[in-house]
Amino acid sequence: MYYIVAGAVLIPAVWYFFFYSGREIKITNYPSSGTEVIAFGDSLVAGIGATNGNDFVSLLSKQTGQEIINLGISGDTTADGLARIHELDQYTPKVVLLLLGGNDHLKKVPIETTFENLGKIIEDIHSRGAVVLLLGVKGNLFGDKFEPEFEKLRDTYKTAYVSDVLDGLFRNPKFMDDAIHPNDAGNEIIAERIYPVLVPLLQ
Numbered sequence: 001m002y003y004i005v006a007g008a009v010l011i012p013a014v015w016y017f018f019f020y021s022g023r024e025i026k027i028t029n030y031p032s033s034g035t036e037v038i039a040f041g042d043s044l045v046a047g048i049g050a051t052n053g054n055d056f057v058s059l060l061s062k063q064t065g066q067e068i069i070n071l072g073i074s075g076d077t078t079a080d081g082l083a084r085i086h087e088l089d090q091y092t093p094k095v096v097l098l099l100l101g102g103n104d105h106l107k108k109v110p111i112e113t114t115f116e117n118l119g120k121i122i123e124d125i126h127s128r129g130a131v132v133l134l135l136g137v138k139g140n141l142f143g144d145k146f147e148p149e150f151e152k153l154r155d156t157y158k159t160a161y162v163s164d165v166l167d168g169l170f171r172n173p174k175f176m177d178d179a180i181h182p183n184d185a186g187n188e189i190i191a192e193r194i195y196p197v198l199v200p201l202l203q
Contacts, residue, residue: 027158027201028132028157032129032201034092036067036069036091036094037096038068038093038095038097038130039057039070039096039097039099040081040088040100040121041071041081041097042072042073042074042077042081042102043072043073043074044056044072044099044137044181044190045070045071045072045097046073048177049181049186050182050183051184054187055187056188056191056194057072058070059188059191060191060194060195064195064198064202069091071088072099076100077103077104077107077117078100078109078117078118078121079104079109079113082117082121085121085125088125088128093129094201095131095133095198095201095202096125096131096132097135098134098135099137100117101118101136101137101150105137105139106180111146114149115150118153122134123157131201132157134154134161135162135194136161136164137166138166144164147163160197160198161197162197165190165193166182166190168189169182169190175189
């Protein structure tokens, strides 16, 4: 679930983020005493398909006025991400936007392995005192099996979460550069989906 908000309507969205169905949502490590905001993931994070400065990470950086360090590598699976999570060693992360899993689906990695790896990545990030903003992707065009698993991670590790950031973009040439990667317009929509969830975490 996501919310597209701007200006005066931001406060209700922030309230809903922390108070859902009458109960406070506790996000692990919030508020974080870290300093850097980092995007960690695959080609979607790296901005493949977008023109320079129009990937969703760059757009969020502009919108929030907060530098976001881009650690996206095209082709990365969750196993690749786990193997290079040490790249965070040079930072004191405050918030880490985590977007992995799409390449696991394409490479037919067992779903259990995919989400076990993501769990380990989240545990590592949490051990650094950072908040995780988990970004979901769809595991299949029909009968998606990923979303329930992403929700389990959200609930188990108490992460912030935006479900299926590519929802409605696939197969629409208005938003896609190719079959997998969104163009500038698609990245703008992704940024709009993430923005209202990210902003409260930066406080």
